[in-house]
Amino acid sequence: KAGVTQTPRYLIKTRGQQVTLSCSPISGHRSVSWYQQTPGQGLQFLFEYFSETQRNKGNFPGRFSGRQFSNSRSEMNVSTLELGDSALYLCASSLGLAGAYEQYFGPGTRLTVT
Amino acid sequence: DAKTTQPNSMESNEEEPVHLPCNHSTISGTDYIHWYRQLPSQGPEYVIHGLTSNVNNRMASLAIAEDRKSSTLILHRATLRDAAVYYCILRDSWGKFQFGAGTQVVVTP
Numbered sequence: 001k002a003g004v005t006q007t008p009r010y011l012i013k014t015r016g017q018q019v020t021l022s023c024s025p026i027s028g029h030r031s032v033s034w035y036q037q038t039p040g041q042g043l044q045f046l047f048e049y050f051s052e053t054q055r056n057k058g059n060f061p062g063r064f065s066g067r068q069f070s071n072s073r074s075e076m077n078v079s080t081l082e083l084g085d086s087a088l089y090l091c092a093s094s095l096g097l098a099g100a101y102e103q104y105f106g107p108g109t110r111l112t113v114t
Numbered sequence: 115d116a117k118t119t120q121p122n123s124m125e126s127n128e129e130e131p132v133h134l135p136c137n138h139s140t141i142s143g144t145d146y147i148h149w150y151r152q153l154p155s156q157g158p159e160y161v162i163h164g165l166t167s168n169v170n171n172r173m174a175s176l177a178i179a180e181d182r183k184s185s186t187l188i189l190h191r192a193t194l195r196d197a198a199v200y201y202c203i204l205r206d207s208w209g210k211f212q213f214g215a216g217t218q219v220v221v222t223p
Contacts, residue, residue, distance in 0.1 A: 103150075
């Protein structure tokens with residue numbers, strides 16, 4: 001079974017631009033979560049989607065948004081990029097929302113904002 | 115949101131057991147206890163999870179205190195490949211994951 005895949009793996013953008021990251025979950029998984037990881041803040045939860053609906057959201061500004069498609073694939077978008085958005089963005093998938101399900105993480109997308 | 119407390123780092127010798135503690139005194143009845151680890155330059159990897167009873171899998175064992183206010187991840191025989199940051203996380207019914215700083219495990223040959 002293929003794991004979680006994320007594209008692109010690396011990205012360099014300029015301040016003020018916007019970016020879209022993509023995540024393909026493990027086949028059969030209906031929940032997709034997104035995280036931001038930085039050296040200073042560690043791993044922070046962005047949001048979680050299940051059946052095309054956002055079910056949970058972390059404490060990030062509205063510039064961070066996402067969506068999930070009917071095939072469970074998900075995208076996250078960051079508009080008006082700031083230098084502080086430079087981070088590793090991780091996607092994770094699981095069978096369901098509840099605590100009984102473990103998450104499987106992708107390799108991440110390394111975003112650098114200059 | 116319930117939070118967890120873990121030591122910043124732990125050191126172990128290769129082939130010896132490692133006991134990683136986690137305190138979660140504000141845990142609620144529906145919170146599952148999850149453990150993940152992250153090797154350098156990789157995404158986090160699922161290790162184990164449980165609700166009330168102790169759990170075992172091929173990677174590790176999870177011992178949960180009777181009052182559920184603490185738990186211990188046990189790596190039975192540490193190898194150099196087990197050197198990683200280990201995260202203890204509570205996942206409630208609504209599924210929100212809150213990662214803490216984790217414990218850096220150092221394995222010495």
